[in-house]
Amino acid sequence: MAEQNLKTLLTLKNLNIWYATERGESKAVNGLDLEILRGEIFGLAGESGCGKSTLITGVMRLTKLPAHVQSGEAIFHASRENGQEQVVDLLKLDPGAMRPYRWRNISYIPQSAMNVLNPVLKVEDQIADVIRAHSSMSKKEAQARIGDCLEMVGLSKKVALMYAHELSGGMKQRVTIAAAIVLKPDLLIADEPTTALDVNVQRVILQELTDIRERLGLTILYVTHDMAVHAQLSDRVGIMYAGGIMEVGKTSDVLSEPLHPYSQALVEAIPDIGGERRRIEGLPGAVPSPLNWPPGCAFHPRCKRMLPICQEKRPDLRELKPGRLVACHLYQ
Amino acid sequence: MRFLLSCWRTNSKFRVGIIILAVLIFIALIGPIIYTPLLKGNSPARPGSFARWMPPSLEHPMGTEGLGRDLLADYLAGLGTSLTIGFISGALATFLGITVGFFTGYKGGWVDAILTAIANMWMVIPAYPVLVALAMVMPTINIYTMSIVLALFSWPYSARTIHAQIVGMKQLSYVEMAKVSGQGDMAIIFTEIFPNLIPYLFMGFAFSTVGAMVSEVGLEAIGLGPANIVTLGLMINYANQWTAYSRGLYHLLLIPVGLLVLIFMSITLINRGMEEHVNPRLQTKTEK
Amino acid sequence: MFKRHPLLKYYLKKIVTYIVTIWGAFTIAFFLFRLMPSNPIDAWVKSLERQYSVKIDRGSELVDYYKEQFGLNGTLWEQYVRYLYNTFVKFDLGPSFINFPTPVQELLLARLPWTLALMGISILIAWVLGLLIGAAAAWFRTSPVSGWLTNISIVLSQIPPYLIAIFLVLFLGYTLKLFPTRGAWDAQYPVGLNWNFIQSVLWHSILPASAIIITSLAGWILSTRSLIVTILGEDYLMYAEAKGLSPWEIMTRYALRNALLPQTMGLALTMGFMMSGQLLIEMLFVYPGLGELMSRGIQVFDYNTMMGIIILSIFSVMTASLIVELTLPVIDPRIRKEIMS
Ligand SMILES: Nc1ncnc2c1ncn2[C@@H]1O[C@H](COP(=O)(O)OP(=O)(O)OP(=O)(O)O)[C@@H](O)[C@H]1O
């Protein structure tokens, strides 16, 4: 896929999402910049606790107290029915004004599908309500569409008539995927949709997601700590640490030649697909607390190649060569 | 104790409830000091100690009532007995409930099945008619017999709560761990289970106390309590008998009802405070 | 067979529990009364003796005749078996003492409609209002109004209805003279289906009904609020919001709908308890329902009438909860699953 033809879909600028805690603001997402292009699968990687889910709920405008969007922009290029593009800053919208963009333009596969289905409604009803809310499809069309989507994720049409408790974990996750593609949104955000599943199911679901992307031309923001998954799935990856992006580039480039010292440690630690979350070897110290990030580059206390400036100034995310961005003083 | 302290520190409902209750208990405790000199050696319950319907004066700060008793003494003594009955009966019911709940919840099996079945049978019998009948035929009824009778009808509730808690806790991993590691039942109960139950014990106690007082006032208010003990319920009954409303003697009714409402309110606030402390989701505090 | 039909096993178990519990409660109540050191005949004889200052021979034929009429002859065990048989096989609760020789079941039947209408309608009104107000309080849970509403409900829910009733009588009945405080209708109108009578009945029911509504409303507000607050924190609600459903749809189809099930069960159980729960209110307002019947029965220690009321109450509580338990697996797929596994 030729990058220069791809248009921007979502740009995050200097995004800050904090949790108000008793001991002060916990800066889970801390001055984050990111650009996602139309049509790609963008992989967001990073250790547990680095702020991936917080980032997503922020973009989806689902932050609940104590989390709150402190500042930043999320410029989204929404496609409208007439084929035009509409540019909005999602974070500036009133809560009510966000609604038309939900699911039509941005849909979501949650981190754990265990409890996201309403236990007293049938699967069909829970997908149909979103169709009813955002499109003018007739009931018949909607039913047919739900059946198609279920089949696309490898489920039988009969699942439409079942309740959540009649489904296995993998089936529930597939239902959420089917629900997420039912309106062919511009952007599908998937927050570690496969972590709760066993390796085989995981592999099949990833394959299905790739197929779906081909067929529907979606853009997918795929979040997982698992670099092996990114290797299989993502066109580009962004490496996240301490609430910010450290490095962005084509997946193959980042994996074969990681630039940021943190990415290097991360890539070295890649286990087999679906393997246990392994502690990143060779990194001294613990992940710092978001209550109190280290000054300068947040990674400096654990960095093997630290420079004096790293303690003082936070490095910008800079484009080294086309399509390759790094936030590290070593390259600036 | 640590639990109560941390409730006090974190929950304003709990604090308000405790303060109101403490004031009421204090008044009830110093009550005899105030009314003993007023009564000139009579007991508060004795009718005809003085002339009837005397207006307030230095000797009788609130006047006397239709049976020639000092009204202030009536209320002070009534507050004390009502609280005493509530607490004794609450403690008894909680004790019975804990014992049964503990035993059945922890042991399980057929002992559990039988005791639970009996508790259920007991619970569906409407307590009121039986209580009223008992109150009528008890040859000598005093604060203690009254408390026992009331406790007999409220223990299944605390038994149920404790039972459910224990059954839930038994499945917790740390209890299983203790079992696997070969600790005895008693050791497990006292080291692993009991400490976690303390909040529920206090809640059960508060609940049973309110329950007992509600029934007590109910019995008295319709005139079926013992007439030889002054309680707030009895005062309500007298106020009704003397047709306090139509004579415009509203305070005869408002004072005992108000005191009772204060008691119920304070215990309810305490209970709710403890509940919120254990389960912060219930909190009504408005978020910022 | 049960292995293959877990649902059947569940139903059978519930029905057996139903029968055993009714029998057990009946037995406990029976012996509680019989073991009390009094009985209607003795009480009556005593009161006659006191009234006329005479001595009545306890062994006289007349006393024996009445004892037999009331099922008090023979050993305690014989009395029990006879009573059990009469109650559950012949549906005969024996003659009443307060209204001799009218059978107790006839007295109960005459009073039942009043209790059912007053209590049933009040409880239903309180339930509907409580559900709506509680849902609103949960939805706007961060607003101070909701906080105050909850605090007031917490206090109100624990104050016994009769204290509220006393307040209502005092202020609305006597001081402001807005509503009647005694009886169920105005004696000047003939009983029947005429407008004046019905109007008078409604008018008389306002105070007792308000007393019941106020206290039970507070309870429903609290339970609905905490249920819905819990539901609002569930993952599926956040998901519904992510789907961009309207707040109204989220509230009705996701939050309220999921709260409706437990609350309907609660309503059924409350209806079961209503026979015995509000007896005092009836006594206070001299309302011609079961409560007032009981207060008359108790004064002369009328075993049969008291037992009749107790049995009716046991029966309605148990039947309500049996209905709940039998319908639960039909309407809630989760519970069905639990039973099946
Ligand atoms: N309710 C909260 N209050 C305070 N801090 C929170 C809260 N929830 C999350 N955090 C903090 O925010 C940071 C980011 O959390 P987040 O859930 O976004 O991580 P994540 O990258 O999605 O991790 P995972 O891979 O485990 O899902 C964590 O350090 C966590 O401590």
Ligand SMILES: [Mg+2]
């Ligand atoms: Mg996450």
